[in-house]
Amino acid sequence: MLETANLTKRFNDHAAVNNLTLKIGAGEIFALLGPNGAGKTTTINLLLGFLTPDSGEARVDGSNVASDPIAARRKIAYIPEQVMLYPRFTGIENLDYFSSLGGRKRNRAELLELLVGAGLAEESAIRRVSTYSKGMRQKVGIALALATEAKALLLDEPTSGLDPAASHEFSQLLRKLADDGVAVLMATHDLFRAREDATRIGILRDGELSGNYTAEELKDVDLEQLYLKHLAAGPAPALSEGKTESQK
């Protein structure tokens, strides 16, 4: 569903993303870990067509992002760290507007159902979003993914700043979307959420994919240790290096 092949993006002489090859299938949740400046947001921008790659290509459900960005974006829902909405509009009005931009016009009852389905209380849906918390905004983002029937979901630090309960609620919605066949790419610093939700975890270092593991492979691994070892200078560590002494 989401594919990159040798995707490279340079800013001056610095490679923000270098030869990145990824394949995220329908129903998969791929957590992309990495420190600030590792290239996570650049990868998302390349997949959205907001940046043009220097080499390689990105595809969304077969649509080449560079040559046909509009078609590719029509298959994507994007949820940034803070979902930005129009403060003078209610949740339902925001959803109506954004879903019509995504080419899906829905009636009021459907929109309300989607918002409630995303966990927003009915009375909140008809309130101006200037009063919304961050978690409520993220729910509108999820409702938008549902409304546009997106095939792929790009998340950029979606749980950053959410309280544990809101973060948990958000994870459940994410899993529900994946269960419905949506391919999810989640750029995050949240190792806990990555381990909880992801079916695969990739670690980016200096724009290159340093590690790419399935959830099954990481079952007995201390993810934090493995992650820190990936970030340390030198060659990528073996998976066993992330295991604790007792696990070894």
Added chain:
Amino acid sequence: MTFSIARKEFQDTWRDGRFRWAAAIVLALLGVSFLLARQQVEHQRKEREEATKMERDNWLNQGRKNAHAAAHYGVYVFKPVAPLSVFDRGLQPFVGSTVYLEAHRQNQAAFLPAQDSTSMRRFGDLTAAACLQLLLPLLIILFAFGTLAGERESGTLRQALSLGVRPASLVFGKALGLAGALAALLVPVAAGGIYAFSGISGMDTTTDESWLRLALMACAYLLYLGAILAISLTVSALAPTSRSALSILLVFWAVNAVLAPRLASDLAQWSHPMPKLAELDAKLLEARKQALNSHNPNSPAMKEFIEKHRDASGKLPPNFRVLLMEESERQTNEVYEKHFGGIWDLLEAQDEVVTWGGLAAPLLGLRSASVALAGTDFTHHRHFSIAAEDHRREFIKMLNNSHGASGRELWERLPPFRYQPPSLSQAVSVAMPGLTILCLWLAGGCAALYFASRRLKPS
């Protein structure tokens, strides 16, 4: 999709309390300007009608006197008030409204409305034209500068573009939405304008020409406001931040509204310099001295004229006095035609420079078209002055050929002055350069907006 974007933009703008307040202030100013202008037009019309009637009575009841003495007694004619001056007074406050017609002399229109005003007039009049030319563009700028630049900063532009909307559709939809919000504001303006125009008491504003002039004026203002909207959105699309967009647009407004009219006026004076009044008066006096004057028997021109008409026996023809007065009038007319014609040509050339200055600042093009269509420009004033002078010549000719008649019977032979202003087609031909300039600005603004939409960056 474009309709959805336009609808959202319209709603968002109307929900913004700042827009409602600003719109209310602009509407209040426009309402007051319409009321004041209507009152003023009604007052001027009444005043001039009464003066015309009184002047006619004075003329008819002047008693028995020599026809030439009556020619020196003279008559006053009054310029009718242009109905569309309720929108744009143009030059009216600064040019005379009354011409004194007398023998041997072509007088300029006198009694400038500005002479009756206080020094506060230097700050300009509150007219509908001023509100639409200066305040409404400011309102457009204040609500368009953040349309794209502000959304880029807040992140909603990124959110919108991530959904696969075409940037051109987004920009076009936003332009439509803002235009819709402004149109909603212009509906009461148009209603107020039509009320102010159609209900002027004692004035026939129901002719097709008046309405066509009004419709064309409305088109000129829509072209202007459309161009300002397109420019504002272009800057908003290209500027890195909303603050820089606002700064750029305010500089544009200041140049267009404040600097350009003054610069254009200086440029016009530089390219077509107007001689000093004292110099002009001295030249006119000298030229009149050279011309034949029936009241100066010792002038060389008079001696030459007498010699020319003396027969072999040295006698003058019996109608010599009529011939003398006719020739004296003809020569004096030539002097004045050359004198005023030169000044008027110069003023029209200066107007032309200012109008074409509209290529640099659209307000100059709009002002030119607006005053031409309202009938308050210099061309209309010149037309009136020429009509008054034609009437004076008829008046003098009639009295010169009175063959000794005198009294009311003779005075009634002089028809009242009935002025017919320039036709719509004449007004349109004067307004055409201004309208063309506005079309160019709108087309240029739309083209710039289209190219800006292609370069629209989400962040």
